Amino acid sequence: MNLLLDVKDLSVDYGTESEPLPAVSQVSLELHRGEILGIAGESGSGKTTLINALLRLLRPPAVVRSGSAILHPSSGDPVDLLHAEPRALRRTRWENTAVVFQSAMNALNPVSRLSAQFTDVLRAHRRIPRSQARERAAHMLRLVGIPDGRLDSYPHELSGGMRQRATIALALVCEPDLLVMDEPTTAVDVVMQRQILRQVIRLQQELGFSVVFITHDLSLLLEIADRIAVMYGGRIVESGPAGELYRDPRHPYTRGLRDSFPPLRGPMRRLNGIPGNPPDLRGLPPGCPFEPRCPHVTPECGVAPPELAEHGPGRSVACVHADDLPAPTAGGRA
Numbered sequence: 001m002n003l004l005l006d007v008k009d010l011s012v013d014y015g016t017e018s019e020p021l022p023a024v025s026q027v028s029l030e031l032h033r034g035e036i037l038g039i040a041g042e043s044g045s046g047k048t049t050l051i052n053a054l055l056r057l058l059r060p061p062a063v064v065r066s067g068s069a070i071l072h073p074s075s076g077d078p079v080d081l082l083h084a085e086p087r088a089l090r091r092t093r094w095e096n097t098a099v100v101f102q103s104a105m106n107a108l109n110p111v112s113r114l115s116a117q118f119t120d121v122l123r124a125h126r127r128i129p130r131s132q133a134r135e136r137a138a139h140m141l142r143l144v145g146i147p148d149g150r151l152d153s154y155p156h157e158l159s160g161g162m163r164q165r166a167t168i169a170l171a172l173v174c175e176p177d178l179l180v181m182d183e184p185t186t187a188v189d190v191v192m193q194r195q196i197l198r199q200v201i202r203l204q205q206e207l208g209f210s211v212v213f214i215t216h217d218l219s220l221l222l223e224i225a226d227r228i229a230v231m232y233g234g235r236i237v238e239s240g241p242a243g244e245l246y247r248d249p250r251h252p253y254t255r256g257l258r259d260s261f262p263p264l265r266g267p268m269r270r271l272n273g274i275p276g277n278p279p280d281l282r283g284l285p286p287g288c289p290f291e292p293r294c295p296h297v298t299p300e301c302g303v304a305p306p307e308l309a310e311h312g313p314g315r316s317v318a319c320v321h322a323d324d325l326p327a328p329t330a331g332g333r334a
């Protein structure tokens with residue numbers, strides 16, 4: 001089976017009092033083996049809440065209201081990620097799923113040598129002798145360009161970029177099927193950002209895992225992702241093949257997001273921010289959540305939140321104007 005992760009109608013709220021905050025609403029997505037899925041959206045659009053729900057890392061007051069998330073690992077039975085018992089969950093972590101967080105550079109234990117951090121994880125999940133675990137650690141570090149001589153270094157003895165790469169190598173040490181990366185390049189400069197992206201793509205091609213990559217920067221996703229899902233106000237508002245979605249966004253928010261960041265390749269162009277602020281999730285308008293900021297708003301936008309509907313092969317858009325989106329105004333791009 002080619003499908004690795006199947007998420008259906010996932011909704012997550014914060015707070016259980018009378019007016020909960022709907023951080024993620026009815027999100028459905030599929031991730032195939034060997035695929036890199038990018039999730040983009042402004043701060044507060046629900047990206048982190050979504051992946052924390054999938055990794056079972058949500059803490060109160062977060063509550064999963066509804067939905068399902070099934071992982072189909074390359075070996076073993078499917079895992080119901082939202083309901084797995086703690087033992088099954090422990091097995092799934094590192095073995096099937098791994099995560100690199102926003103603060104990847106600080107994710108390593110500062111008082112433990114790299115070798116110890118790798119062997120601890122390996123010996124908790126594989127019954128292998130320490131010498132073999134050490135060999136595997138050295139191999140993984142070599143894969144991300146860190147020489148054997150650094151195996152016994154402490155994290156503070158490594159440069160920021162090296163720590164970042166070591167964190168990625170550690171996440172991959174048990175050969176997970178799924179690597180989740182939440183803004184892993186936010187803290188590094190653009191040169192290092194590109195190096196890390198290239199490395200992730202190379203590792204992915206070599207080891208064959210799937211990736212969910214979260215960022216607010218759509219142009220960065222164009223470099224790495226096969227498919228992109230754009231979130232706004234806790235919902236997926238557009239998804240599709242990365243190049244197509246970037247070249248021809250059908251949702252005004254996707255267009256705005258694209259035009260807010262400089263492209264990593266090609267000529268410089270004028271940047272246009274999205275006017276207004278992200279929505280207050282406790283007081284969403286009755287119609288499209290993007291309506292108050294949308295340059296193409298018409299009366300029908302205010303009636304009901306548009307459904308995420310299919311628009312051509314592999315593409316879905318939640319906008320009543322997806323088929324007749326006017327050309328961008330001066331300064332923007334076609």
Ligand SMILES: Nc1ncnc2c1ncn2[C@@H]1O[C@H](COP(=O)(O)OP(=O)(O)OP(=O)(O)O)[C@@H](O)[C@H]1O
Binds near residue numbers: 049
């Ligand atoms: N612990 C919490 N309690 C209450 N509300 C929260 C909590 N964590 C997040 N939220 C709210 O949930 C919404 C979604 O937040 P989330 O962090 O998932 O978005 P995000 O897209 O990942 O943003 P960022 O890029 O800043 O991490 C936001 O409105 C946020 O304020």
